[in-house]
Each structure stands twice: as C-alpha cells, then as structure tokens.
Amino acid sequence: MRILSGIQPTNVPTLGNYIGAIKNFVKMQNENQDADILVFVADLHSITVPRDRKDIKKNIRSLAALYLASGLDPNRTHIFIQSEVHEHAELGWVLECNSYIGEMERMIQFKEKSAKEGASVTTGLLTYPCLMAADILLYDTNLVPVGEDQKQHVEITRDIAIRFNNKYGETFVVPEPMIQKSGARIMSLQDPLKKMSKSDPNPKGYITLLDDINEAKNKIKRAVTDSIGIVKYDTVNQPAVSNLMTIYSSFTNMSFDEIENKYSGLGYKEFKEDLSEIVANELTKIQTKYNEIINSNELDKILDEGRDYASRIAYKKMAKVYKRIGLGRY
Numbered sequence: 001m002r003i004l005s006g007i008q009p010t011n012v013p014t015l016g017n018y019i020g021a022i023k024n025f026v027k028m029q030n031e032n033q034d035a036d037i038l039v040f041v042a043d044l045h046s047i048t049v050p051r052d053r054k055d056i057k058k059n060i061r062s063l064a065a066l067y068l069a070s071g072l073d074p075n076r077t078h079i080f081i082q083s084e085v086h087e088h089a090e091l092g093w094v095l096e097c098n099s100y101i102g103e104m105e106r107m108i109q110f111k112e113k114s115a116k117e118g119a120s121v122t123t124g125l126l127t128y129p130c131l132m133a134a135d136i137l138l139y140d141t142n143l144v145p146v147g148e149d150q151k152q153h154v155e156i157t158r159d160i161a162i163r164f165n166n167k168y169g170e171t172f173v174v175p176e177p178m179i180q181k182s183g184a185r186i187m188s189l190q191d192p193l194k195k196m197s198k199s200d201p202n203p204k205g206y207i208t209l210l211d212d213i214n215e216a217k218n219k220i221k222r223a224v225t226d227s228i229g230i231v232k233y234d235t236v237n238q239p240a241v242s243n244l245m246t247i248y249s250s251f252t253n254m255s256f257d258e259i260e261n262k263y264s265g266l267g268y269k270e271f272k273e274d275l276s277e278i279v280a281n282e283l284t285k286i287q288t289k290y291n292e293i294i295n296s297n298e299l300d301k302i303l304d305e306g307r308d309y310a311s312r313i314a315y316k317k318m319a320k321v322y323k324r325i326g327l328g329r330y
C-alpha cells in the first residue's frame, strides 16, 4: 500500500494543517509499518497566487523541517520537494488535457479563492486540481490523508484516473481520500464559521507551529467564544467553543464528554487557560526539535534521498503515460 500527501509552503503550517493533516501523516506512518509513505512540500502549488520568492524559499525548508519535528521519520517516510521531481508538472499538463474546464470551475476552493483574488485570478488557480491529481497518480497512491477541504480534489483525481484508464488502458491506481473523524476542519479563532487558513490576512485567526509561545497562548485566550458560557460540544449553537474543544481533544486524546465533565460548572476562562497551556506544550516540543533540524546538513540529505526515491517511481510512470498516449518515439 502506498500513502502520499503534501502541504503548500504558503506560510508556516497552522494548527489546522497540523491537526487535519500532519498529525494524521504521523499516525498513518506509525500504524502502517508495511506501507510505503511519501510526504512532499507542494511548492508548485504555492504559486497559484503571487508570492515573494524569499518567503517561498524560507517556507519550503521550514515545512520540510516541521514534518520531521512533528514526528515523520525519514527511515519510514520519504520526504521531498515537489518541484525537484519534474514529472509532477509534466503529468499535470497531460491531465489538464484530460479534464474539463467545467469540472475545474465547480471546485469549492477555486470559487472561494478566485472570489478573493478578484480580476487577477491565475490560470493555475483553476487548473490546480490537475496538478494535485498528478501528484497522487504518479505514485500509484492508494490512500491520501487530507483535511476535509481537500476531499473534493481527491474525488476529482479519482474521476480523472478512471477516465484516463478507460480511454488509454489501465494506467493509474484509483486513490481513496483518508479523512479523520475529528479535527478535519479546524476553524478560525476569530470566526468559527471560517476555516483556519495559513494565508488568512488576520493572524489572530490562526496559530502557526512556529508562533512565539506567549503569542500563541494569547491567541487562544483571546479567541472568540459563544455567549452561552458553558463548555459544551455543540457545533450549531456553540461553534467557537466546539472548535476549541476539537483542538483540546486532539492534543489530549480526551473525548468531548470528558472535556465537558472536567469543565462542568466552570466558565470559558479556565478552559481557555488550560487549552493555552496544552497548545504551548505541543508547540514547545515541535519548536525544540525544529531548531535542531532546520540548519542541519541532515535535512538536505533527507530531501536528496526523498527526491531520488520519488524520481525513480515518477520516471517510470511518466514513460508509461507517454507510451499509452503515443507521445515521443518509444
């Protein structure tokens, strides 16, 4: 079985990316000893909206180090940078020629992000699901651990794979999304109806894995809460507290019932104080490891190994794809 996923280096990952994706990668790594696991830095995806080149460079390395600091083990998981394996872009093009503009325009992320970008929406923002399909299909991936917001893109990957297989003969494995039950959609700390996003213009809405610890604690303490005043998991009437409870539960493994019992008769203040300490502990652990890794030669060795491993698989698949379609001489 092969498992693959990636994150865009658009900023430092947030608690949303960590709980919805990275923690899940680590869990799958630890629970599937026989699986072949690839996790990449999705840098080609990060340029669908204009970015500062220095920021991208910094975020690429930093994301790779955060994967390791969060528990990905380079002896078990191959970590690489997407743009260093050129077949991603090549297969992306082939898949663009085997998908339809109408299906790209229906993607929720495209609708949301293009509404924000206004007149300057890039073509890449529209066709990005084809590149994501290429990321997955290049490696005969069986399982793709993602947060809820990426489910639609894995579904379109399945449609494209089935279409291609029907048209040109069996070429791609049809993948499954792997979405955990709790934590797949962490919401903004300032607006519980909006997804926590690392490119949110309001930094109070998210906590990144590299935030200053005191600043992170303050963001939890100042997170919006509901007016009811009871710590209760109820996403309809108390979405803000329910979101904080999801973060609490994810870091402590306590169930919502256990959390409700613990804070029964107490207000939000105690709950938020405790949560801020829990988050601070988790961030401190990650940041300590991150600081050991970020400037080490070890990181480059790991990324070289990951690139070489991924390239060997991608090269073979791309040759097969070109052969199936009739491109080139062979």
Ligand code: AQP
Residues within 6 Å of the ligand: 006, 007, 008, 009, 010, 011, 014, 016, 017, 018, 019, 020, 021, 042, 145, 146, 147, 148, 149, 150, 183, 184, 185, 186, 187, 195, 196, 197, 198, 199, 200
């Ligand atoms: N709020 C979230 N809760 C749970 N999971 C989340 N993910 C993203 N936000 C949340 C999951 O994190 C992985 C990486 O996502 P990505 O960087 O490739 O793109 P994204 O989904 O667009 O994430 P962001 O943080 O919202 O990035 P920006 O702001 O740059 O667009 C995916 O598995 C995603 O589901």
